[in-house]
Amino acid sequence: MKVVTGFVLGWVVLAVAALLLVFSGLYNVAASKQDNPIIAWLLSTTMRRSVAHHADAAAAPGPSTEDQVRQGFKLYNETCVYCHGGPGKDPVDIGQGLNPEPPYLADTVGRWTAPELFWIVKNGIRMTGMPSFGRTHADAELIAAVAFIQRLPQMTPAQYAEFEKQPEAESSTPQ
Structure with missing residues (x-):
């Protein structure tokens, strides 16, 4: 049960972090800036x-x-x-x-x-x-x-x- 709870909690934290990044405006979408290599x-x-x-x-x-x-x-x-x-x-x-x-x-x-x-x-x-x-x-x-x-x-x-x-x-x- 702890494994499932940890797995679900991990996904929730990841989703919240992603939403914070999206709504914060911190990610630079300028065409003049190259994406980082991973993206x-x-x-x-x-x-x-x-x-x-x-x-x-x-x-x-x-x-x-x-x-x-x-x-x-x-x-x-x-x-x-x-x-x-x-x-x-x-x-x-x-x-x-x-x-x-x-x-x-x-x-x-x-x-x-x-x-x-x-x-x-x-x-x-x-x-x-x-x-x-x-x-x-x-x-x-x-x-x-x-x-x-x-x-x-x-x-x-x-x-x-x-x-x-x-x-x-x-x-x-x-x-």
Whole structure:
């Protein structure tokens, strides 16, 4: 009985401490302040496990075509490059001011499967600045964006610049 009482009391003390922390305002939520390493690990691990759990392998984009990559560039260049940058392109002020810092996708895209990337682009990630594009873009557009994102690790700044020079008609979004 003492063990159960001690266990319950321990949880009550922990809950009260957590509520005191929340309501005291002592925890600094400023985007300019980095999280302590334990909190950063907890949030990052939770995010990665959640994405892996919710990403539907059945909804995975198939092999990408060159046309999808070109179409995906248009969406990436209009929405993503500001925070994530690109080959030869640094993130703008908005992206540099986010916490956690948006990853440079050319370096990190290999850590994610196609279904996970699609899920992230479609649903976003809470409290990171990563918006959900699923409400504003068709799945075909998001699949094209994933095709382009997966091409980033092999892309040079010159190749990215070539995509930027494409006529609007060539880079129109899929219907």
